Amino acid sequence: MSIWRDIKGTIEPFWITLRNMFRPTVTIEYPEVRTQLPPRYRGRLILTRDPDGQERCVACYLCSAACPVDCISMQATEGEDGRRYAAWFRINFSRCIFCGLCTEACPTLAIQVTGDFEMANRNPLETVWEKEELLVDHCGQEPGYNFYHHAGIGVTAARGENPGEDKPVNVKDLLP
Amino acid sequence: MPEWLVILLLIVAKLGLIFMVLLTLAAYLVLAERKILGRIQLRPGPNRVGPFGTMQPWADLIKLLTKEDFIPAQADRWLFMLAPGLAAVTALLTFAVVPFGPPLSLFGHQVPLVVCDLNIGVLFFLGLSSLAVYGMALGGWASNSKYSLLGAIRGLSQLISYELSMGLALVPVVMLARSFSLTDIVMAQSAVPFALVNPLAFLIFLISAVAESKRIPFDLPEAENELVGGFHTEYSGMRFGLFFVAEYLNLIILGSMLTVFFLGGWMGPFLPGVVWFSIKVLFVCFFFIWVRGTLPRLRYDQLMHFGWKILLPLSLLNVILTGAFLLWRQG
Numbered sequence: 001m002s003i004w005r006d007i008k009g010t011i012e013p014f015w016i017t018l019r020n021m022f023r024p025t026v027t028i029e030y031p032e033v034r035t036q037l038p039p040r041y042r043g044r045l046i047l048t049r050d051p052d053g054q055e056r057c058v059a060c061y062l063c064s065a066a067c068p069v070d071c072i073s074m075q076a077t078e079g080e081d082g083r084r085y086a087a088w089f090r091i092n093f094s095r096c097i098f099c100g101l102c103t104e105a106c107p108t109l110a111i112q113v114t115g116d117f118e119m120a121n122r123n124p125l126e127t128v129w130e131k132e133e134l135l136v137d138h139c140g141q142e143p144g145y146n147f148y149h150h151a152g153i154g155v156t157a158a159r160g161e162n163p164g165e166d167k168p169v170n171v172k173d174l175l176p
Numbered sequence: 177m178p179e180w181l182v183i184l185l186l187i188v189a190k191l192g193l194i195f196m197v198l199l200t201l202a203a204y205l206v207l208a209e210r211k212i213l214g215r216i217q218l219r220p221g222p223n224r225v226g227p228f229g230t231m232q233p234w235a236d237l238i239k240l241l242t243k244e245d246f247i248p249a250q251a252d253r254w255l256f257m258l259a260p261g262l263a264a265v266t267a268l269l270t271f272a273v274v275p276f277g278p279p280l281s282l283f284g285h286q287v288p289l290v291v292c293d294l295n296i297g298v299l300f301f302l303g304l305s306s307l308a309v310y311g312m313a314l315g316g317w318a319s320n321s322k323y324s325l326l327g328a329i330r331g332l333s334q335l336i337s338y339e340l341s342m343g344l345a346l347v348p349v350v351m352l353a354r355s356f357s358l359t360d361i362v363m364a365q366s367a368v369p370f371a372l373v374n375p376l377a378f379l380i381f382l383i384s385a386v387a388e389s390k391r392i393p394f395d396l397p398e399a400e401n402e403l404v405g406g407f408h409t410e411y412s413g414m415r416f417g418l419f420f421v422a423e424y425l426n427l428i429i430l431g432s433m434l435t436v437f438f439l440g441g442w443m444g445p446f447l448p449g450v451v452w453f454s455i456k457v458l459f460v461c462f463f464f465i466w467v468r469g470t471l472p473r474l475r476y477d478q479l480m481h482f483g484w485k486i487l488l489p490l491s492l493l494n495v496i497l498t499g500a501f502l503l504w505r506q507g
C-alpha cells in the first residue's frame with residue numbers, strides 16, 4: 001500500500017541523518033591541515049632562469065597571445081649582445097584563471113606554474129605582479145634546459161656586426 | 177521588608193532570569209542548529225570563533241548590529257519598522273504562562289516557578305501563536321516587494337490550515353486534565369505523560385508545532401529557493417536579526433509547550449523539576465533541528481491538502497474518541 005511506503009519513506013531518512021551525525025566529517029580544515037597537492041597543480045606563475053642564471057624569457061608575446069583572459073602584458077627589448085628580454089613583464093593575478101595555457105605556449109620554458117595558491121589580498125593593486133616579483137633564481141620544473149644552447153645565440157656582437165650580415169634597417173625610413 | 181515588596185522583587189527576578197535564559201538560549205540554539213546540520217552533512221559547522229565556535233553567536237550579533245538598517249523607499253515605514261518587534265514580543269510573551277518547575281519555597285514564601293499562572297493559559301498560548309503571524313504578515317506586506325508579499329500570504333494561509341488542528345489537538349489534553357491552566361495540566365501528568373495516553377493528539381500537535389515554527393518541512397513563508405527570503409527579503413541588520421531571534425524563541429516556546437502538554441512538564445524521577453523541564457525542551461528543540469536536516473520542503477498545495485484533509489478530520493475524530501473514552505470510564 002502506498003501509505004505505508006510514504007510513512008516508511010518519512011521515517012527512514014531520520015535514521016540516516018542520525019547515523020550521519022556520528023560519522024567523521026570530510027572537511028579539510030585548511031589553515032591547520034593542508035592536503036598534498038597533485039604534482040601537476042597549476043598555481044601562481046613564475047618566470048624562471050636558465051642554468052647559467054640568465055632570464056629565459058625572450059619576450060616573444062606568445063604567452064600573452066595564448067592567455068584567454070589577457071592578463072599578461074610585456075614590452076620586448078634587446079640587449080647589447082642581441083639577446084631579447086622583457087623590459088617590463090606584468091601579470092594581473094586578479095584576472096588570471098590559472099589555466100596554464102601560457103606555459104604551454106612558451107617556447108623557452110620561461111613561464112611556469114607553481115603549487116602556490118595563497119595569494120589572497122585586501123588591496124587589488126597588489127595582485128598585479130611585476131617582473132621583479134615574478135622572476136625567480138632557479139630553473140623551476142625544467143632544470144638544465146637552455147633555449148639559446150639549442151637555438152644558438154650566435155649574436156655575440158650587435159645585430160649586423162656579424163660576418164655576412166646587413167646593417168639593421170630603420171623600418172620607419174622605408175615608409176613612402 | 178514589606179510583603180508586597182518581596183513579591184515584586186521575586187517577580188522582577190523571575191522576569192530577568194527568564195529573559196536572560198531565553199535570549200541566550202535562542203542565540204546558542206542558532207549555533208547548535210548550525211553545528212548539528214553541519215554534522216548531518218558531514219562537515220564540522222562553525223568552529224572559528226572561540227573554542228569550537230562557541231563565540232559564534234556574539235560574532236553574529238556584532239555583524240547584525242553593525243549592518244546597515246535599510247528601509248525600501250516604497251515601504252510602509254512604520255509597519256516595516258514595527259513588524260520584527262511584533263514577531264519577537266509575541267514569542268517572548270508566551271513564556272509568561274509556561275510553568276518550568278514545581279513551586280519553590282523561598283524566604284518562607286511559596287514561589288510558583290511561572291511568571292503568571294493564568295487559568296486560561298491554553299487560550300493565551302493559542303491566541304499569542306495566532307498573533308505571532310501578524311509580525312510576519314505585516315512585515316511582508318509593508319516591504320512592498322512581491323517576494324515578501326508572497327511569503328506573507330503563504331504564511332497566513334498556512335496559519336489557517338494548521339492552527340485549527342493544533343487547537344483541536346489540545347482539546348483532548350484539556351478534557352483529560354479538566355483545566356485550562358498549564359500548571360494543572362502538568363500536575364495531571366504526574367503518573368503518565370499525555371503523549372502515552374493520547375499519542376494521536378501528540379502526533380497532530382507535533383506536526384502542527386513544526387508548521388507553527390515555520391521551519392522545514394513547512395517553511396513556505398521563507399522558501400529561500402523560491403522567494404529569495406520570503407517575508408524577510410527586504411529586511412537587513414538588527415531588524416532581520418529580530419525576525420531571526422523570534423524564530424528561535426518560537427522554537428523554545430513550542431518545545432516547552434510540547435513538554436507541558438504532552439511530555440509531562442517538570443515531572444520526572446531523580447532530577448529536580450527545572451532540570452527535567454530543560455532536558456525535555458532541549459530534546460524537542462533537537463528534534464526540530466533534526467527534522468530540518470532530514471525532510472524536504474512540502475509543496476504549497478501538499479501542505480493545504482495535509483492540513484485540511486488529513487490533520488483536521490483526524491483531530492476531530494480524536495476529540496470524539498477521547499470524549500467517548502472519558503464518558504465510558506466514568507461509567
